[in-house]
Amino acid sequence: MKHLSSTSSRDIRRGLVWISPWIIGFMLFFAVPAVLSAVYSVCDLSLLESPVYVGLDNYAELATDPMFKDVVRNTLVYALASVVLGSVLTLGIAVLLEQRLRGRECVRAIIFLPTLVPAVSGVIAWSWLFNPGYGLINSALRVVGITGPDWLGSRALAMPSLVLMSLWVIGGSLTVYTAALRDAPRSLYEAADLDGVSAWGRFRYVTLPMISPAVLFNSVMSLIWAMQLFAAPHIMTKGGPENSTYSYSMYVYFNAFYYGRMGYACALAWIQILATVALTVLVLRATRGVIFYRAA
């Protein structure tokens, strides 16, 4: 058995000491609460009294809870729509901004700006934009003689409006795409030019494969964020109309802090995290053959 030299073990000890603030923080604010929430998910707990073990009752209740089905459906619809549309839009803009266009750096900065706006402020601003009577969107439509719809008040339009709003914050993804596009080898484009490949062909057979790790990264990160949808529907629609924007995280929060059902909320939260992990693994496996990693 090979023993660590005294220098190596000293280095490890020293390293652990230096990262101990992170380890302590991780243990206190993530690991311990995660374990506790797993324990509480098999308990009746209201935060106000001690937990009582109820076995798998909380998980069994999910099967008969109609609201559970609603919030799962709403969240998946939002996640799918916002991730797909967000990826297409961001990638399109990133490619466009890599062309020799005047003022592109300025445009890039403008697109990044919403990322710096606090989520709640942005959501409130959008709720005014969507206001059917006074909102900028409907006012603009009125100028051209169109009566704008009730964006957040219509069951058919409320969720698409939230998806539309999500496309506003693409600055982070755009930065990743920009870095990936600039990292694509010039030699491949030169070879494609020599072969007379069309612009679409260059994008399809050179750009896309070269930036595919970035596409995967952005998609997975967007998916994880979308699965946690909370602030926008909580502030803008309170989950309505007809529960059409009631998201999974809202339901977790309401059960935990409004209905006094922390145990049930913990069970919901564990299903949420397991579903998110499962979806992430599914995406990683499904894309295994189409993602190209270059050797370092």
Added chain:
Amino acid sequence: MGHEPPTPTHTLTRRAALAALGGAGLSVALWPRTPRREAGVPSGRVVLHYWEKWTGTEGDAIQSVVDQFNQSQDTIWVQRTPVSDIAAKTMTAIGGGDPPDLVGLYSYHVPLFAQTRAAMSMDEFASTPGGMASPLDPDGYAPSIRQLLSFDGKQWAGVNTCYALGLYYNRQLFRDAGLDPDRPPLTTAELDSIADRLVVPAGSGGGAGRIERAGFLPNLPTWWPYVWPIMFGGALYDAPTNRALIDQPASIAAYSWVSGYPARLGPARSAEFGNRYGRNFHSPDDPFISGKVAMIVQGPWLANFINLHAKRKHDGSGEPDLDYAAVPMPVHESVLDPQHPLGLLEADVIMIPRGCPHPEESYVFFCYLQRRDVQERLAYLHGKSSPMRDCSPGFMQTHPNRSVRVFDQVVKSKRAIVLPQTRAWQAIADLTNGAFDSIWHGSDVQQTLSVVQARAQTLLDKSAQLRARRLRSAGGA
């Protein structure tokens, strides 16, 4: 193999160590001994931390009461902190073992906090420190208020103003439409008829097809989607049998009546009109204050916001240029009794969380707040009626809400209805939100209410089942 680079070694010089120690010592010496928020507290006082949800003018009102208490004695100092989302934060604070001394919640929180023993009941304060507390007189409350503060036969909360809902109507718009402003609607049928005469559709252009002004809309606001069955003589819950009553005939009649509004005005455009004002309530663009709706269901506080935000008269008096009045909410003619109006009654309450640092001192302030003169002062500043059984002479005459007698009549009415006193109520109330939306958009009333009834009953049964299991568990422990 070459030499490994030497591991960098950092030595701490004596000078640097002394400087670091000196800096640390200086920081400790200069660190404030008392938090900044307690800097103005006179020495020797017990500081009570009081969380309250009110901000703005309502926050100023409770602060003036707190200030008066702080000046009235020299042993206790109450420090009020405005807290949003107060129930969630209170539950977290109590669960975390660090609750404030006093917390201001809503009357529908009483069952949860009482059943979990998260709040202290008043019979736990048999004696008060130094006889400081004014004696608490449960008979001093209006009977329905006393019911709101109690659970399982004990009082768990004190009242901190109360409210019933009423119908405000714009007298000038009545006159403009040829209606008699002294004959407001008393029944739902009269309400429908008057509302239809007050609707003004938008003209041509981009806004064509929209509603320019509404007579009355039950979705404006949607804050009390569960109130309508009460106006038809129905109830939401039967406590002795722990049964939800959401799909009873009175509820079906009530929501069928509600659905008449979108049916007459168009579901989309009536919903659009309501949503237009989603963020405008209690501001100059409030639909009632700005004259965009002629009648609205609101609490007594609206009078304060009218005084604050309505356009001023041009005569230099500075008075609001809005001729309005309020009446009890119109009810179905079969349950009309003007002497004893039907109405929903709720209250803001104050509780002493179990495990708070200073329960006895908190009780002193609690009792102070329950004095009739103090409640009247707070009610006066909030534009509300008094929650006490009797009012002091002059309270009504000088009150800033011109319709305070109407709200007082509902509060004192023997037919005042309080919300279901069950901890499952909030989840059930949220179910009625979705149901209201669905009915507004054309769903079948009976079918929608049946779904809500089934889920509500499941929640009630589950709550009872968990309570029984917890009691068995406590008994076996």
